[in-house]
Amino acid sequence: MKYLPLLLLIFQPALLFSQQRPLITERAETVKKNILLFDIGMEFLQDAVFAFSGLEGDLTRIGVVGVRFGAADNVEIQILGTIQNILSIKNRYDAPNTPNLDFSGNSTSDFGDFTMATKVLLKEEGNGWPALGTRFGFQMPNASNQNGLSNDETNFFSSFLLQKQFGRLQFFTELGLVVLGDPVSPGAQDDLFTYGFALMHSLNDQINLVVDAYGRVGAGGIGTEEQTRLRLGTQIKAAGLYWDVALLLGFRHTDPSSGLIVGVSKAFQLPFFGN
Numbered sequence: 609m610k611y612l613p614l615l616l617l618i619f620q621p622a623l624l625f626s627q628q629r630p631l632i633t634e635r636a637e638t639v640k641k642n643i644l645l646f647d648i649g650m651e652f653l654q655d656a657v658f659a660f661s662g663l664e665g666d667l668t669r670i671g672v673v674g675v676r677f678g679a680a681d682n683v684e685i686q687i688l689g690t691i692q693n694i695l696s697i698k699n700r701y702d703a704p705n706t707p708n709l710d711f712s713g714n715s716t717s718d719f720g721d722f723t724m725a726t727k728v729l730l731k732e733e734g735n736g737w738p739a740l741g742t743r744f745g746f747q748m749p750n751a752s753n754q755n756g757l758s759n760d761e762t763n764f765f766s767s768f769l770l771q772k773q774f775g776r777l778q779f780f781t782e783l784g785l786v787v788l789g790d791p792v793s794p795g796a797q798d799d800l801f802t803y804g805f806a807l808m809h810s811l812n813d814q815i816n817l818v819v820d821a822y823g824r825v826g827a828g829g830i831g832t833e834e835q836t837r838l839r840l841g842t843q844i845k846a847a848g849l850y851w852d853v854a855l856l857l858g859f860r861h862t863d864p865s866s867g868l869i870v871g872v873s874k875a876f877q878l879p880f881f882g883n
Contacts, residue, residue, distance in 0.1 A: 628674065629871045630841045630854035632822045633782045633804030636741035636771035638684035638729045642878045645676040649871020653856065653864035656695065660791050660831030661756035662703030667864065668694045669720065672871065677878075682729035686745070690720025693757050704792045704830060710754040718755035723747045727769070738772035743784070753791070759831045761789025767802060780806040786824060788832040800826035800834070808843075816843040818854070833862040841869065849874055 628635065629647050639645050649672045656667035671691030679685050694717040709716075725745025733739035744766035751758030767784025782804035790796035804822035811817060823835040841854025849872050856867035 627816075627843050627845075627850040627852065627873050628676070629843070629850070629852045629873055630839055630869045631780070631806050631808075631818055631820045632837075632839065633780050633806040633820050634727065634741075634743055634767070634769055635780050636729060636733075636739040636769040638682055638727055638741070639676045639678040639875075641678045641681050643678045644876045644878055645674075645873060646876065647674045647850075647871055647873035648672065649852070649869060651856075651867060651869045653867035655698075655858075655865040657862045657864075658695070658756055658831075659833060659862055660703060660759050661705040661709060661753070662701040663695060663697055663716070663756045664699040665695050665697040665715075668696075670694065672720075674873075684727040684729075686725040686727065687722065688725070689722030689750070693718055693720050693751070695757060705753050705756065708753055709756050711756070716755045716757060718751045718757045721747050721750050721758055725765075733771060733773065738770050741769035741771070743767050743769060743782070759789065759791035761791055763788045765802065776810040778808040778810075780804070780808070782822075788828070790829055791831045792829060798826070798828050798832040800824040800828055800832070814845045817841075818843060823860075834860060835863055836860050837863055839869065 629649060651669040651672055653667040657664050669690045673689060673691060675687045677685045695715060697714045723745055725743055727741060727743040729741045731740040747763040749758060749760045749762055753760040763786060765784060765786040767782050770781040772779050784802045786800050786802050788798045790798050802824045806820040809817045818841050820839040823837055825834050828834050836859040838857045839854045841852060844851040852871050854869040856869060858864045
């Protein structure tokens with residue numbers, strides 16, 4: 609019985625704020641109607657691999673932005689992307705995209721690819737049932753393969769979302785499919801299964817601890833490899849903003865070995881939209 613106070617503290621009901629960063633696994637709940645959630649951050653990733661271009665090094669992602677708008681009571685519109693990617697090159701090797709590379713020196717940079725998505729809450733959590741939702745969208749080839757940081761392909765994805773709260777603990781699950789354009793074989797595609805399992809623990813009304821395991825598995829190829837990654841971090845509500853910091857660990861040879869992620873989010877009420 610000596611652990612009873614600890615269990616009561618962990619499972620005590622708490623209001624968890626709806627910040628998405630630094631999680632990759634999406635929650636089933638959507639941003640409230642007429643609310644715009646804007647976030648921006650930076651990522652410092654060690655030993656990033658761009659197999660299609662034959663580049664390896666340390667990747668800095670500046671301006672990792674997200675815009676999430678509550679278009680209806682159960683519909684969220686998302687625009688996600690990176691303003692600038694900078695790779696400090698440690699190693700180069702021959703790869704399918706090597707003849708197309710057009711830069712000099714030991715670094716390369718480019719605009720990041722942007723994603724447009726829609727999330728729909730199908731069922732709210734209640735009566736012992738979890739919240740259920742779906743998410744679908746596409747990633748645009750905004751970056752050029754001449755800089756080596758993009759496959760220059762359009763990718764499509766869809767996923768099923770599940771969310772359940774147990775007092776101060778909240779669980780998120782995302783299972784889906786991504787259709788990746790094969791950069792090596794024109795007109796071909798690689799279909800991979802995507803997954804994400806996240807846990808959030810609310811210490812109090814200002815601080816959450818988060819862990820997120822996510823990736824993709826399947827018959828990928830060069831530039832569309834499998835991924836297995838883990839994020840460990842915290843969310844902090846202070847000064848009217850939502851701050852986040854997380855560590856990243858990669859478990860496959862084409863994943864970054866480690867990384868640091870920082871960011872901030874702000875929710876805005878948009879009064880000029882109708883009720």
